[in-house]
């Protein structure tokens with residue numbers, strides 16, 4: 001794996017196993033076709049399994065949002081208004097930007113849904129690229145995160161005291 005300052009040079013490890021990786025380490029998201037950087041793990045809010053998509057709060061400028069809007073008539077995104085997303089470099093379809101959604105899908109309003117089969121993940125710690133299909137983007141609830149903090153799994157006691165202040 002090499003990074004030439006603009007994009008990753010192709011040497012992908014396409015993990016096609018049944019083993020799913022939990023995204024707990026910093027990672028960047030890439031176009032699977034051309035490796036352009038599309039976002040990072042800090043902008044990931046979770047995933048929508050019905051659509052095989054990653055929910056992102058923010059993405060890079062290389063994700064082009066179409067001006068055209070479409071209304072879903074059925075399926076998991078019924079009655080949602082969205083715009084298609086494309087890679088600005090290679091024009092691959094990347095997913096959709098949700099402009100409006102019914103109340104039961106309020107969590108994805110104004111969010112970017114990146115279609116996992118077209119996305120790669122560069123895991124910084126291991127310097128490896130895997131398809132996003134091999135990664136789960138489930139997020140923890142605030143309670144789960146606080147429980148970890150209280151159990152000392154994440155921070156030292158001093159840091160926990162700081163959080164409580």
Ligand SMILES: [Zn+2]
Nearest residue numbers: 031034087090
């Ligand atoms: Zn691309």
